[in-house]
Amino acid sequence: MNRLARTIAAASLAMGLAFVAGCSSDSDSGSKGGDGKSLEKVTYLTSFGNFGRDSYAWVAKEKGFFKEAGFDVEIQAGQGTGAVIQQVVADKAQFGPIDLTGGLLQMGNGQAKDFVAVAAIQQRTMxxxxxxxxxxxxxxxxxxxxxxxxxxxxxxxxxxxxxxxxxxxxxxxxxxxxxxxxxxxxxxxxxxxxxxxxxxxxxxxxxxxxxxxxxxxxxxxVMTDLYGNVLITSAKLAKEKPDMVKRFSAALLKGLEYSLANPKEAGEILKKNVDAANPLAAAAELELMAAYVRSSNTGTAIGTLDAGRVAKSIAILQGAGALKQGMTPEQIIDFNLAPKA
Missing domain, CATH: 3.40.190.10 (Periplasmic binding protein-like II)
Structure with a gap:
């Protein structure tokens, strides 16, 4: 190999190594959270399919809220309260929204256990x-x-x-x-x-x-005082990693608040990630959902849960004969992890 050939080969090798190093650097930086630490992989279930009402999770991912909190989140379509509870308790997913009343029925009638609610998504049932x-x-x-x-x-x-x-x-x-x-x-x-x-x-x-x-x-x-969806996780994860749960909850609620303020953009983000989604219908759903997410009490932060209201929900279900056993709000909600009213 003559000198020119050796020079070209060396230059090509150097460029190749630089390219690989650059790709490695980009990949590493992409897997870091806002504090520079490696991202923690999390599976999140939507409440029910992929409609506008659940687009806030996609928004939290797209806008980098999850990443800033230290998470690499995979979003999967949920199939309703009972199915979401089963997946979360089995650790096939770490978080997902369920209807709180449905959760009370599942837990109170012995159909499910070992899960806790850590934030409200809607202040009234939808x-x-x-x-x-x-x-x-x-x-x-x-x-x-x-x-x-x-x-x-x-x-x-x-x-x-x-x-x-x-x-x-x-x-x-x-x-x-x-x-x-x-x-x-x-x-x-x-x-x-x-x-x-x-x-x-x-x-x-x-x-x-x-x-x-x-x-x-x-x-x-006909049933006032009932909450809508709440974010749940397993009782085990809530006990062992309370800081993680708080960080995830805060990031998701940030996505929720952003989606309500920017419904059109949220609908477009949903469409970008879910091909079958209708962005206009998704935006319209979010506009309707705003009244259910925000508390009627001025100044109450999004995501808060009130023990008194949950107790009323339990009383309604017991009065209608829907609960087989008595319950307390603390059995289904971890008020130490939920946003403060």
């Missing part, structure tokens, strides 16, 4: 029966003789007997069939069912999918 105007359902009583669809573990379905009792409906006259989070709205659009379990903020998406006017029967009309 559970509802959704239908379309052509079905002729305008009051709870109109549900008798109708067929409804939902996932077996959904809070809407599991809380229905309590809702029906308080609303003067005979639950034995309502037929439920199984559905999947991703296809429920399509099932309603097909006309094979008269209604579906849904959150009230799903109205824009329902109308986009069915091409019909949506009608919602909110559970909050």
């Amino acid at each position: 559970a509802a029966i959704a239908t379309t105007a052509d079905k002729g359902i305008t009051t709870p009583k109109d549900l008798e003789g109708k067929k409804l669809a939902d996932t077996p573990s959904s809070v809407v379905r599991n809380l229905f007997p309590t809702y029906a009792k308080l609303a003067g409906v005979d639950p034995a006259k309502v037929t439920w069939v199984n559905g999947d989070a991703a296809t429920l709205m399509g099932t309603l659009a097909s006309g094979s069912v008269d209604g579906i379990g849904q959150f009230v903020v799903g109205k824009p998406t329902i109308q986009a999918v069915t091409k019909k006017d949506a009608v919602l029967l909110p559970y909050s009309d």
Whole structure:
């Protein structure tokens, strides 16, 4: 090899090593959190599919809130309260939102344990029966003789007997069939069912999918004081890594607050990460959800949980015969980790 060839080879090798070193450096810097430490891998479940109401998790990831808190987060689609609890307790996911009332029913009736709520997502329940105007359902009583669809573990379905009792409906006259989070709205659009379990903020998406006017029967009309979704983790993780739980919760709530302030951008971020998402419907869902996230008490921070209100929720469920055993708020909520009111 002549001198020129040796010079070119050496230069090429140096450039190659520099490129590899540069890639290594970029990769390393990308795996560091805001404090320079390596990111901790976390799996997060959405509450129910990937709709606008759950877009705040994608926003927290996209805007770097999770990374700043020291987390590398994988977001997976949840399938309702019961399924999210099972995944979190089994450590297949570390965090996820569930409907607090659904969690009370699961824990109080011995169907689930070893999980705790650490922050509120919505201050009021958004559970509802959704239908379309052509079905002729305008009051709870109109549900008798109708067929409804939902996932077996959904809070809407599991809380229905309590809702029906308080609303003067005979639950034995309502037929439920199984559905999947991703296809429920399509099932309603097909006309094979008269209604579906849904959150009230799903109205824009329902109308986009069915091409019909949506009608919602909110559970909050007959059951006041019930919280909506809360963030949960396993009791084990809460006990062993309380600082980690607080950091994750704060990052997620930051994403929630940003999403409510910037619903259009949040809808676009959801679409970027979930191809099937409708960004306009997602933004509309967030605009509707804002009233449920923010407390009616001026100055109360997003995410707070009040023991007195949770006690009232327990009393409502016990009064309706929905809970088999007595409970206290502290059994399901870790108030040491929840944001302070």
